[in-house]
Every structure is written in C-alpha cells, then in structure tokens.
Amino acid sequence: MTNTLLTISNLDISLPEGSERSLAVENLCVDLAPGETLCIVGESGSGKSLTARALMGLLPAPHVRVSKGSINFCGEDLIQASERRLREIRGSEISMIFQEPMTALNPVMTIGTQIDEIFRYHVAMPAKERRQRAIQLLEDVQLPDPEKIVSAYPHELSGGQRQRAMIAMALSLEPKIIIADEPTTALDVTTQAQILKLISDMQALHKTGVLFITHDFGVVADIADRVAVMQNGRVVETGSVDEVLNRPEHDYTKKLISSVPSLIPRPPRTRSADVVLAVQNVQKTFGDGKSFFGFGKPNRVVHAVKNVSLELCRGETLGVVGESGSGKSTLARCIIRLLENDSGKIMLDGINLCDLNRKEMRPWRAKIQMIFQDPYASLNPRVKVGQIIAQGPMIQGANKKEAEARTRELLEIVGLDERAFNRYPHEFSGGQRQRIGIARALALDPEILVADEPVSALDVSIQAQILKLLDEIRERMNLSMVFITHDLRVAAQVCDRLAVMRYGEIVETGVTGQIFNAPQHSYTRDLLAAVPGQKWDR
C-alpha cells in the first residue's frame, strides 16, 4: 500500500466515567487506500460507529473523546485539526452516509436545498449552476425524474430513494473518502442490493476510499476489499476479504462467521398431515376511518392483507417472508387476533376464531402465542420478569404458586438463571430479554407460536443462540410455528415451508428447499438474487 488516504494509528476513544468500559475504542490501527473498500465488522457495542464519528470529528464531546492516537488524512492529523479546518474537510473531502436516511435528512427542506447547502458552503458557484449540478448528481445515483426529486421533501421519497439522495449528497464534492455507517441496514434486501451496487459503481468511477461499517457478513462478502473485525473496542483481526471470511484466524471471527446462517436450506423434516391452523381468505385494510362529524374525505385505504390463505401443520415451521410493507406483520397480528380482519376465517381446532368476542376468545388465547420483534419494547419496564411470565397462567386461572413454579421452570428452559425472577427487564441484554419473551409465550403451553421477526433486532451470535433455543423448544413441546422474517438466511435454517408475500398477497408457497432451488415466481427469484454474500456461501 504505497499511497494511503487515511491511516489511523493507536486510536483510543474514552467513554465517560461510570460506563461499562473505560475505552470505547482501544488501540485501533487501520489504513485505507484510494479506491479501496475497508469493511469494519462487529456486533453492537463494538465501537465501530464511534470510530466513524471520530474520523469526522463528530464524537459527542466532552463525554466521549479521542484520548490517544492519530488519524492521518493525506498527511494531516485530524485530531489536531481546528474546528474550522474540520468543517472544510467534512463534506468536501470526507463525507458520510448514515444508517437511517429519514433522520439524516432534514424533513422540512427539499432534497435540492440540502444538496445546494453543500455547494454553497464549500464552493463559490452561481445558483443556477448549483441547481444543474444537483440534478446531475441525482441522475448519477439513478434516481428517476431528478428534476422532480430536486424539489421533493424527504418524506415523499421511498427509503431506497432517500438513501440514494444521501449518497448523491455524499458524492457531491467528489470526496476522497466516504464513510458509510450501516447504510443499508434499514433497507429491504432488493433495495440493499441496488444501493451496494451503486456505492461500488460510484467508487470505481471516482477512486474513492470507502470505509464501510456493517454487522452483516453477507454484505462484507459482496463489497469489501479488506476487512477489520472489531470486538469490544479492539480490532481482533484484519486482512483481505478472502482471508478473513474463508480462513479466519481469531476465535471471535470464527465464532461470528459460524453464526451466520447458511443460505443452503437444511434438510426437510417429515411433515405431519394434521392441520392445526388454517387461515382462509383473510383480508385486512387500514385507514377507512371517517372524521368525528363525518365531514371530509375518507382517508387513503391501504390493503395490507389481500385474500391470504395458509395452512399450518402440527410440528412444522411455516415461514412467511417478504419485504417491509408486504403485510406479513399484519397477517401475524390477524392470526393472533390483535387486529380484527375484515373478512376471512382463522380456523383453530375447527373453530373460527374471528367469530369469538373478547371474552370467548380468552381460553383460546392460551393455544396461540406470539414472540415479538423488539426485545426492548416487548417487556414492560416497570414489571418484574417473574411477574411478566407468571401473569399469563394467572389470567388463565392458575393460582399464584403454580404460576410461579411454572415460571421458574420456564426460566430454566430458556436458559436464564432463576434469580432473574425478581429483576426488572432493563437489567438484561437484548438476547436475554428475547428469552424472557419466549418464556412468556411458552407459559401458557401454546400449540402454536407466531414469531414476528424474533431475531432481527439481535446480533448475529445472539441470533444463532435464540434460533437454536426456538428449535429445541419446538422439538420438546411439539410446537407448530409461524415464523415471520425478512431474512432469507434465517428462513433457510428455520422453516420447513415458506410463503412469500408481496403487497399483501402470497405469491408463492412451497417447501423451503424447493423455493430456494427452483423458485417459480419472478419476485421470489428477485428476492433470492438480492441476498448478499451468495458467492461466499457456495
């Protein structure tokens, strides 16, 4: 590496006193060459985002600051640089793409004005020319109808379009380095594939160095030249993408890589013919509410679930896969009767659950339980863990003693210490909280579990543990499961059968292996093609 753009040496970032560890980033040494993509991979809390912020001089000072080391950017130490110089560098020489384009863009300014700001601040140029440049940039990032998008507000664009606009802004002054902090994490897989391609195209064109921060090994496999793996603030391994992914040296890297679910579906299990749950022609629309006095136009109507029929057999796991907005979560909430469906039947043991009112529904609640996505939102922060798990059986008529005994048993089944009983949820990590959520669902001895993205908020190594736990309890309790996910890797490892959803409709159902190897519908093919890191898998 003769000409390096950026050399970070011995960087320490210190955290305020009383934090979990004293240094967020410890002794970090990486470098970046022009036209190269360096991926920093790590789980949450590994310090990867703070590293990116340190480069931009955007650490939340004075609590978090660089305490040691240097960041050498083309012969200039950014840590010693004045605030004025840093402002010049930001945007023009180093620019950043953030994870959540909706919050990174200013909602009350048009896209054009926000791009314009960069030019206005950094270069002297007449207004007309600036506008021309902005349109040109939007065209470069392949946004449709750039003339129109220039005067659009962020909320008028889709997530992918917003991220393209962010990239246009980042590229506007042809920076030497782009820092991308999880730029595709909030996007669907098909959009993610497009954005990743766009970033690498732009990079090839402008010889930009890209520092790409991600937690997703699939993405790493697709775009990285070199990889740095971070754990608890330290880089544990660096090397070329081939070395790190295929011949990992460090134990932590090995563990992370082995936790990534494989895209090759696991062998099918024998299927029982006994149907436990049948969803028949379920429809659900949102937003036909009228105002108080009946004035005004009715709101826009969204058909979230259109005429969906599914069958779940005893002991099987049925995956419902689809991108955001496909209606898969709405379907799950209709099945569990959190939402009233407009029409259609949900048959459980020969009874149509839709006909039952709240009181009649109560005994049936025990048979069908849900595991929620967000382990931080799904547990009441003011209620003790033991109470959270025990209240289900108590509502269903168990006495306090029985419920408590059952709770302690369940805590053990999900792999938690019995002492968890008297603690509050905030004392637990994300993975442990998800275990508590699972224990709560199991407390009623359900026949069916509906799991709505149960692992998508978790780090990859925790995700593997939770999937394993779900597998164990499914075997042990002979549970049938509806597993909602957007992640085809997870689906490949968990589900016996898959239903692919788009725009509220099921476009294809079939045995997992069959769908992966011979997808029938064009949308399924698109989805499968968009999964990152395929060449690495095979």
Add this chain to the structure above:
Amino acid sequence: MNSFWNRFSRNKSAVLGLFILGLVVFMASIAGLIYPDDPFLYSRFPLSGPGVNGFLLGSDSIGRDVASGIAHGAKTSLLIGLIATLAAVFIGVIFGAFAGYYGGLVDDVLMRITEVFQTIPSFVFAILLVAIMKPSIESVVIAITVVSWPAVARLVRGEFLALKNREFVQACHTLGMGDVRIMMAEILPNCLSPIIVIGSLMVATAILIESGLAFLGLGDPNVMSWGFQISDGRSMLRVAWWICTFPGIAILITVLAINLVGEGLNDALNPRLRERN
C-alpha cells in the same frame, strides 16, 4: 431509588427548592405550637411595625399578628394545593386513560368535553365557580380542581396513545388480559414520571389560584390564608407595608420552591432530558 436521588441531587437548585419546601411544611405543621392562639385574634396594638410590641412581622389594622397568620396560612395553602392537585390528577388520569386507550368515539367525546373546560380562562372560571357556590374551603378546592384537570387529561391521553401500541401491551392482549388491568397495571406505571412532574407544578399553580381568590375576597372567611392577608393589607400599603409584603414573600418563596422541585423531578425522571447540560 438511590440512583433517582443521585440524579435529583445533581440539580442544585432543586435541592434548594426541596429544602425551602421542607421548611414551609415544617412551619405549617408547628403553627399551632408556636402560635397556639387563633390567628384571627386581634390585639390592642394595630399597625405595629415588624419587631414592635412583640410582633415579629408586625400587626395589621385590627392588631392581628402577621407572623401567626403566615404560619397558619401555610397550612391552608399547602393543603388546598395538595388536595386540589390530587383530585385533578385523579380525574385527569381517568379521562386521559380512557380517551387515549380506546381512541375513536370515546376519545372524541372525552376530549371535546376537556376542550370545553380548557376554552374558558382558568382564573375567571375559578372565580365564577366560587362565586356561584359561596366561598368556602371546599368550593375553592373544587374550583381549582375543575380548572386544572384538563391539562392532566391531555398529558395522560398522549402518553396512553404512545404506549398502547407498544409490543408489551400487545403481549398482554395475547395473554387475554382485561382492558382495565392493562390500563392501570401495565400502561399507567409507565407514565407516572410525567404525571408526577405536572402534579408537582400544579401544586404551585393551585397555591397561586387560592391566593388570588382570597385576595378578591373569595376565600373562606373563617380560614386564615396568605391571599386573605394580602387582600386585607392592600388598602394600607402606604402606612403599613409589612401586612402585604410578608405574606407576598411567603407565596413567592413557596411557589418558587415547588417549581424548582418540579424541574428537578423532571430532570431526574425524564431520562431523555437527563444529559441536557
């Protein structure tokens, strides 16, 4: 609890406020011991200045002890403030909880009712209510309650709206839990912090309204209060400044102390604002 105190005590002015408030409460509770006589008892020495004729803070036009009035008045002010606030929080929580939780028609009806109360300027409304009912401690408490619950209702409704779709509430639905239990045992504890904060600030407002009413002659004529003292001394401000001034200072300090405590509670209970400085 310990960490709560740590966060609260980080705000020095809040600790000062709590200290002053403690002194006022202490003064109210020992008023009967240091001034065992009726504060309405008049003496032979009208219009004595502070320190003259054995009056610590002077006496008024018919020789009543201003200091005794302040001590006894503290009890009135604090009690009225506290009771009115508790009543207002109670009504507000029920209205807000039902409106926020059920939404739709229930929300529309309850909120339109709340708005009717909010459209009338609160002090004018309080005067009107007391004038209709006949001035007494009860009517003052009722008036203050009626004008202050809508703020609580709106706050609680907002919190319930935000919390009712959270996953932990949905999880309770899937367990088959009843609505009232979800509202009171699951959602309400999660919005206690803002309720405590608004409640503490409402005590201060209630004390001000009570003083204002008493000043206009709408207080209970048989109960000593700070507003009554000020109203009584108003006409003699030029000859006997102390009659108005000391009860005025008492109101100022108490309201200020309660506001400081409220601010401190806000900082300590609201994690999002904690790192404000």
